[in-house]
Structure formats: C-alpha cells, structure tokens
Amino acid sequence: MKFLRYFPLILTTAALLSLGSCKQDLGQDPPFDYPDEGSSGVQLPDPLYHLACDDDLFLDGTLAGEMKTFTGESPMFVDGKSGKAYQNVDGQALILTPDAASTTALKSLGSYSIFMWIKFDGTNKNAAGLFSIGNKTIEVADVAFFLNNGNTTTPSEFFFKGFMQATGASGKPDAWFDAGDDAKIQNMAGVWAHVGVTYDAGTSTITLYHNGGAVCDRVLKDGAFGPMTFDEVSGICLGAFPSQVGLGSGAGWTAEASFYTGAMDEIYLYDQVLTPAQVTALYEQAK
Template identity: 30%
Template sequence: MMKNFKYMVLTASLLFLLPSCFQDLGQNPPFDYPEEPTPPPIGEDGQIFYMSFDDSYEDYQSLVEASPVGNPGFADGKSGQAYAGAANSYLTFSIANLAAPLSNDMTFGFWYKVNGNPDRAGIIVIGPVTAGAGDNAQNNRTSGIRIFRESAGTMQRIKANVGNGTADGWLDGGVNADIDPATADWCYITLTLTEGKALFYIDGEEVASNDLSQISWEGCDRMSIGSGAPRFTEWGHLSDNSLIDELRIFNKALTAEEIQELIARDSE
C-alpha cells in the first residue's frame, strides 16, 4: 500500500483545497456546484494513468476502476501485487476517463512476467471501433496501438503495432525482443510515440523502431489489459496468463534515460 500513499495524500490535499459548496448561502439554491466536472490531475512528470494492481483495478490518476471480464486476479508483483491473467479474462478501461487525451506524444510502460502458455496473447491493446461493425471488427490496425507476444521457437517475442490513420507500422525487434518463459523474471516493456516515430524498449534498451507519418487514435474508445480482446483476436492474441504490474501512461515520449530512471525507481 505504500506505493499508493502519495496518491492518497494528493487526493486528500485536493479535497481540502476545494471551495465549500456552502460558500454562497445567498444563492437559490444555496450551493456552489461547479458547472463542469473537475478533470483528474496529471502527474508532474506527465503521467495520465497509473494502475498499481494492489488488490484493485483502480487508476490512481482518475480514481476510476477498470472493468473486469471473466476472472482475472492478483499475484505477488514487482512491487506489491500484480495483475494475474487467466483464461478468457482481461480488463477494459474507457479512454474517456484518462486524465488527458491520447496524442502524438505518448509513453506506455509496465512490468511484465511472461507465461508462455498460451503461445501467443495480447498484452495492452487500444483499438478502434469500426463503422458498422463495432466490437465485432477484428484487427483494424489503422489507429491505436497493440502490444502483444508470439512464440519464437522456445522463446516469447514481444512486439508492438501502431496505426497511422491509413495503415500500420510494426515494431518487431527479432531476437532482441525474445524472452525465455522458462527462466523469465520481471522485465520492463515500454512503447514511446512521438510525431513521426515509434520506439519499443525492453528493460530500457531499444529493441525496435519505426518511422511513422503520423499517429492516429481515431475511433479508439477503450484500452484492453491482459488480452487482445475484443478487437485484436483474429490471429489468436487472446487472454494472457502472464503478470502485469505498475502500468503507466504518460502524455509525452520518455527518453531512454527517463525510462531507465523509472526502472530504477520501481526497483528500489
């Protein structure tokens, strides 16, 4: 619970600073409700989403919980508890609840402990609705991102895919992105996006990159955690039995040095 303490302190501070709803007793009604909902805070480092999985599926930036599908669980994590995948199970989170909109400059990072069974799976997917098909549309890769794994002999290869509005770009690091599920410990997966470029890292080391004309989020209304479902399963990227911890999203592209600092901080 200690890793969430700063978020509880932040929330308490914000509540203390809110103006009293009874400050204008001369009003009819005598309340001072805000006209618009107050957006959740963005971290000083640009963090717009943080899910620690400490016995909860709550995002500590928005204080909104992800919706479980099936029966995902918890296990010992990199820090505290972690998301533990299960068959036909995953989480979904509405993009509308992020502390800031998705943009051209983004970072997605998380700790990952691979389970090679099944031999392929979706890990983090933000895919678009397709006109006339909705959730039934499969593998529409013209927008959003897909982080997933596939077998490479006895290894599991971690890959990513990014949509640019009309097509998609692949980030396949080959053997540099291979993890042995028989001996795997926690590793840190990072996808960074900036205008014209996508970079993929494992443990802070760049394993793949792709030059993109642009990055598109058109039609992307939800994030799936622990599966490619419901929109990226045509090639068998279903639920993942692996462990995921400390899932963070930033509204900027972290540098390799910043990723290393984040890894070091989480490893303390």
C-alpha cells in the same frame, strides 16, 4: 506507496541567490512539498494512465472511467514486483472504458510511452496481448503491443511486437512493429521483466525497452507516420486484444490471438516520450 507524483519546483532567482540550501524547513507551516526525485534524481512526468494493482483497480493518473475485468468477475491479485500484481488468466482481461474527457485525451495522444512489469508464465504460443487502445472500426487496434513465441523453439524467449493505426489528414496509416530477432528478449518465462515502448511522433520512431535499457528502435513510414490521433477509442485493454473482449472488429485476428497468462504490475501510459534516463528511473522505482 508505488507511484510518486512529481510536482514542479519553481524558485525565483532571488531565492536561489539567498538560499545556500534547498532543504525543507521542518518548522514551516504549511510545509513546502519538494519533488521526490528518487534514488536516480530524475523526475518523471505525470502519467495519463497508471494502474498500481495493489488489491484493487484504482487508477492513479489523468484518465478516468470504469475499470473492470472482461468477465465481470473479481480480479485476482498475487505477489507483485512491488506490493501486489494483477494475475491474468486465459479468457480474462482488464478493461478501462474511459469517460468523455479521457476519450478526447486518448484520441489526440500524439507521442506516447507505455511501460509495465510482467511475469509471463510462458504457455502462450500465439500472440498474447499486453496493452491495447481499442477501436471497434478496425481489425487490430489503435495501438497494440504483445508477446509472441510461436516462431521460436525456446520457451523462455519471446518476440515483442506491436501495431499502430492512426487517423491522419492523408488517411489511416498503419504500421507493424516487428523487429524480428532485434526484439527477441531472452529468459522471459516465470521472471519479472520491465518492458515497454516510447513513440516519438516528431521522428516517427518507436523504441523498445527491457529492464531499463533500450533494445532496438524502428522509424515508421520513413519518418512520415506522425502523431497518433484516432477517430475512435473504445477503451484500454490489458491482457488481450480488443477484438477478444468486444473492443475491436477483427474476428480473424482474434482466432490467431491468445490471452496473456501471467502477472502484470505498475502499468503506465504517458502522452509524451520518456527519455532514456526517465525510463531507467521508472524501472529503478520497483527494481
């Protein structure tokens, strides 16, 4: 219902010349599956990770492994942006412990795109974790994105921030995505918002999106940050930071962090950079 898988459509030159229309012959057996492009007509790639949150923790994507809550309790579901949504509470988080093949895929992520719908209750003052790829050997995470309204006096506005640490030939470069007021999103508390980032390893550029449109971008390490490759992946964490749930080593960082409290829906991780048109199409799917 929620995620539409797109299949490549291959037509030969002869077929293109001989057919005046590409519509499906309803009498064809078996029927031919044309890609559903949605109202925008823009095709989306297959995700590495997709969590629809429809009354279960079923993963629809390439990654596989054990998906559960941090405490082991049954997850709570509420009305979502599309169907149901996962409700995170203080002290709780969702964790994916990937299998061997999925761990290998995450270690060589390269470029990526992360998107989700959130309905934040706005009570967190410190950094509230949204999406992280954990690593037990470093303080924060391989990749971590979070909300923070601790340095604003307006409860309904939040700063979207992030951290990345890769394993490269020249060591372990790390960088914060902290664009200040450029990454401040207004009127976030209590409403559904589509948020996410794309990271282009070729240009070392990270771009923040909100409700289908680009908000700001930053070039990391003067364009020399490069591909996201990791020496360890302990799991994917939603609603907290890895060190809060046993997937990281940063005890000091944990003291400064908050659990995200609010709903989360339609969570995607891609191992490539979505174009602006594709980001808009992803937003329009559940708008």
